[in-house]
Amino acid sequence: MQCLECGDELSRLDNSHLLHCCSLTLHEYALRHHLPLDLLLDKDQINCEDWIDDYSSPQSQPSERARAIFRGLKWSGLLCNENEFTLLPGEVRRLDLLLWDLHWLSEYGFQFRQEYRYAEATHRVVALNRLKVPSVLLQQNAEVRLSPVPPPDFLWSLAVLIAHVGELQAGYLFLQFPEQTAAETVMVEAERRGVHFKQLDAAGHAGGVMLRTLTTSDTRQLLDLVEGMLSEMPGVSERFNQNTPxxxxxxxxxxxxxxxxxxxxxxxxxxxxxxxxxxxxxxxxxxxxxxxxxxxxxxxxxxxxxxxxxxxxxxxxxxxxxxxxxxxxxxxxxxxxxxxxxxxxxxxxxxxxxxxxxxxxxxxxxxxxxxxxxxxxxxxxxxDEKLGSASHRNLIKEKLTALEVIGKTTG
Ligand SMILES: [Zn+2]
Structure with a gap:
């Protein structure tokens, strides 16, 4: 087939050609040229198995920055388990952010995968972009890797959380947490920096928590605190400085x-x-x-x-x-x-x-x-607590006996 980016005639189109030809992944190429993935992929590229042996244990401990970023992602609840892997899913529209995450998470042994799966429910092939690491690798030396000593930088963890799950609505920032303790940490630490949140009961996760900035000036103050960090993450600042329709x-x-x-x-x-x-x-x-x-x-x-x-x-x-x-x-x-x-x-x-x-x-x-x-x-x-306080009520209070008589049943 012909590559629509460079015009080369190829036996098959894959990421090793595309990344060299136009720096696009196959998923992005399919979207740009509005082609179904089914047409671009050979059978052996679909439902491929990932092998633990293709991953290796990092030689050194993660840096403080990497730990702060990892903690922010843990707060977000985005990290999940699938078979023998721990993974961070990403959306194709935010692929650059996922690759920015990879830069730091590679210190934990994460690697990028674009996997093509036949989705039975929709009867079509879908692409999944994710960072993956064998769970066993992550658990090795877990105490050292995840130990918050010294505590990872709060603002970096917060910035990563906002970048991945923050939603801006009419100037208010919403954050969802799968669990209460992370929400509490964020609330307390933000409060110390003069940013107030309100806890709302509508989290997407069962038993989860949702926080919303109390006022729009809390949002501005919060975004100012992490502005430099958000601007380092690709495509994030544009979400919070919206000029869209x-x-x-x-x-x-x-x-x-x-x-x-x-x-x-x-x-x-x-x-x-x-x-x-x-x-x-x-x-x-x-x-x-x-x-x-x-x-x-x-x-x-x-x-x-x-x-x-x-x-x-x-x-x-x-x-x-x-x-x-x-x-x-x-x-x-x-x-x-x-x-x-x-x-x-x-x-x-x-x-x-x-x-x-x-x-x-x-x-x-x-x-x-x-x-x-x-x-x-x-x-x-x-x-209203004032209900009943009008002076005219005395008129009926004085005639209480009469009222009682009317209300009484006879006999
Ligand atoms: Zn090409």
Whole structure:
């Protein structure tokens, strides 16, 4: 076949030709020339086995920098095990970052692999870019290799964490952790440097933790702290200094609920039910590395946890004090906004349909304003501590006996 980069006629196209010809991997070449990998690969290049013997133990201990980077990657939860290997997966769009990681992780014996696998679920060949090391090699002298003495540089570990799993949403930085202790370390160390985080309950990992910078100025302060480090990592700074197009994404959610309207003069005071349709709209810049404004999976996870699990197949009036009086679509919108804004600072609009003929739209306060002002007073009447403090209440207090008589059953 002909190489579309250099025009040479080749018996087969592979990485050893491409890397010399154009410095591209086969995966990138396939994307650039929009060709399915199946057409470029011979059978013997697919589902190849990786051999432990092809790896060797490093001769010296990892440097302090390498240990800091390794720790940041451990925090991120990206390192995983597959058969006899420990690996760090990378995305092809971020191949240069993965190769930057390789520069440091080679001190632990990691090597780069681009593996072509036939994926049964999709019936096509996919390429996997990853750094791999035999787990047994990593475990050898594990105490010495992983021992944090002297402790690896916190800021380098943090920068690596941000570069790999940080998500910027409307100026707030989100970090996900597979486990609590790493999140706590980051929170405490960042706090010492004047950067505040808020812990949120919507991690992608089971039992994991999600942190979000408390304010946009915390984000700026945090990014300033690691700016020099992020700029060393290929393609990372562009994600956090975004100048990409702004797009609104929308997620449609459905819940079946019952409700009634207290003191309503007509039949809405009766318990009745229906299917609600909710559109959650988030506007932000497109992340150049993920190609997304916000992951739809994340949006769904947050909305499911905060809204659907609480409302679906429930009587709305009994789900929250804020809704017990009036669970109208208007009140619901204001309430739902407050349940989502912490997780979705790019939230721009909610659209809630009670029936196909009746719906409402709501644009609530920004996260900054919400954090400053707190919950809307509209929702607070029956939870306000001042409820019952008006002097006129004395009129009925004085006639308590009369009230009691009315309330009593006779006989
Ligand atoms: Zn070529």
């Amino acid at each position: 702004e797009v609104t994404v929308s997620k449609e959610l459905v819940f079946d609920s019952a409700h009634f309207i207290t003191d309503h003069p007509a039949k809405c005071s009766n318990l009745h039910g229906g299917r609600y349709l909710l559109h959650v709209k988030v506007r932000d810049r497109v992340d150049p590395v993920t190609g997304c404004v916000v992951d739809y999976g994340y949006l769904k996870r947050v909305a499911t946890k905060q809204i659907i699990d609480r409302f679906d197949h429930h009587n709305l009036n009994y789900t929250a004090a804020e809704l017990s009086w009036r669970s109208s679509t208007e009140m619901l919108c204001v309430y739902i906004w407050e349940q989502l804004i912490d997780y979705l600072p790019g939230l721009v609009e909610l659209e809630l349909y009670e029936t196909t003929q009746s719906w409402c739209n709501y644009k609530g306060p920004s996260l900054a304003l919400f954090q400053e002002q707190g919950s809307d007073r509209l929702l607070g009447h029956f939870v």
